[in-house]
Amino acid sequence: MTATDLPRLTVRSPADLIAAVPYLLGFHPADSVVVVAMRGRRIVFVARADLPDPGTDPRLPARHLGEVLGRQDAESATVLGYGPAERVTPAVDAVRAVLADAGLTVLDALRVTAGRYWSYLCAAPDCCPPEGTPYDQAASQVSAAAVFAGQVALPDRAALTAxxxxxxxxxxxxxxxxxxxxxxxxxxxxxxxxxxxxxxxxxxxxxxxxxxxxxxxxxxxxxxxxxxxxxxxxxxxxxxxxxxxxxxxxxxxxxxxxxxxxxxxxxxxxxxxxxxxxxxxxxxxxxxxxxxxxxxxxxxxxxxxxxxxxxxxxxxxxxxxxxxxxxxxxxxxxxxxxxxxxxxxxxxxxx
Structure with missing residues (x-):
């Protein structure tokens, strides 16, 4: 969990936000739920938790994320889940509920996996097709701007531990x-x-x-x-x-x-x-x-x-x-x- 004061990265789309998250965390998340909290148009906090194991209560990490975000004076947030739908969906739903109870506007809720993302809040096939929306992190201007600003995104958390x-x-x-x-x-x-x-x-x-x-x-x-x-x-x-x-x-x-x-x-x-x-x-x-x-x-x-x-x-x-x-x-x-x-x-x- 990380307090943030970002370099000026322009985020205009879900793909831009997905490209920014690894630089906010310092590594590319996997099997994770991430909350990007905002005050106005500025990101003020990024929090990550492991996806709950199958069969465990997804509300436990959600409550903890909600308690932490409640101290950040945030107004809105986007929730991103990284991994398969059967594990991501319960975790994202639980986090959305906790954020709503805390009075935060949920701007979007996304599942990200295998180079595609899906929105839980959008069902329009023209912008949110059922097969997911492809994105190319390597080609993102956000990634290029983060690297130019000196930010590093390691391959995974294990690389950070190393x-x-x-x-x-x-x-x-x-x-x-x-x-x-x-x-x-x-x-x-x-x-x-x-x-x-x-x-x-x-x-x-x-x-x-x-x-x-x-x-x-x-x-x-x-x-x-x-x-x-x-x-x-x-x-x-x-x-x-x-x-x-x-x-x-x-x-x-x-x-x-x-x-x-x-x-x-x-x-x-x-x-x-x-x-x-x-x-x-x-x-x-x-x-x-x-x-x-x-x-x-x-x-x-x-x-x-x-x-x-x-x-x-x-x-x-x-x-x-x-x-x-x-x-x-x-x-x-x-x-x-x-x-x-x-x-x-x-x-x-x-x-």
Whole structure:
């Protein structure tokens, strides 16, 4: 589910909207129900859910979509179902009912599959033939405009998940050796901490602040962290004051998304909670809700009780737009968040 602030894509027909949806989501949907919500003539939110399995109640995902869309101050919506009619039709009907109960005008309801679309609201054979209306996404001006604007539509959600998957093979073996060196380095650092530094907290925080600053500078120069830098940073991020220092300095910049995505893929599995959450926060701030979701799925699969991942997962599931929390977070005590008076607004919010 994604809050959107689109590049200027001109949508004049159902085919144009179908061409735009993959760029709004970040991937081509399949076996999905998608709701494109509008305020006036502007798209303000796009939400996607998996089609219910056969034999399950289609009202459950519909209710959730309705709850999320109810927070978006939308006026109207179009519903699109991707897949076979026997699965799409009950899901689309349930979503239409929920949207109508919420007071949203349903502009159209479409089923999309195999290069054709059908409208549930139009039965005129001259514009909505029973065999469906063909469309060519590759030839669409909307697709061309989205690509020109720098938008990417991956083949499917699995391709998006692959962007946060751990590196394997020889690279992983090298990273494991780097992780062992980082652990020895941390033990030596704690052994050298002054007696007044209880449990070495201040020493670790100082090392972590330095590691975060180095990583941010390195990535903003267009350079990649070394294995030892990734191992050292991911180990120090387990210290909450270090994680919070990194969190305060993370926004929706492409450099932030690139940095935390790289650290997440290269960190040892037991250390991924912080970089995964920081990637999710950066992606959410940039409006890339789908990327934020897959990062949080990976974090919570391994660390289900990690509070920052839980917090961000709740924001995504409730469809909270990033613009509602400009200036957030401001972190005082570790893990305690308060609003900060000023923060740069993200350049774009698309997913």
């Amino acid at each position: 962007q946060v998957a751990p590196v394997e093979g020889d690279a992983r073996e090298a990273l494991r050796r780097a992780a062992a060196r980082a652990e020895r380095r941390l033990l030596a650092l704690l052994a050298e901490a002054p007696p007044a530094d209880l449990l070495g907290g201040r020493t670790v925080r100082a090392a972590g602040v330095d590691a975060v600053r180095t990583a941010l500078r390195t990535h903003r120069r267009g350079e990649r962290l070394t294995d030892d830098e990734v191992a050292w940073l991911s180990l120090l991020l387990t210290h909450l004051p270090v994680r919070d220092h990194a969190w305060e300095r993370t926004d929706g910049r492409e450099e932030d998304i690139s940095l935390w995505g790289d650290v997440l893929r290269r960190a040892e599995e037991e250390l991924i909670a912080a970089p995964a959450s920081l990637l999710a926060f950066a992606a959410w701030r940039a409006g890339q809700g789908a990327l934020a979701a897959v990062a949080l799925e990976r974090a919570l699969a391994t660390h289900p009780d990690y509070s920052l991942a839980q917090l961000l997962d709740d924001l995504l599931r409730r469809g909270v737009p990033p613009s509602e929390l400009d200036g957030w977070p401001a972190v005082g005590d570790p893990g305690v968040v308060r609003r900060r008076p000023r923060r740069r607004r993200p350049r774009r919010q698309i997913g």
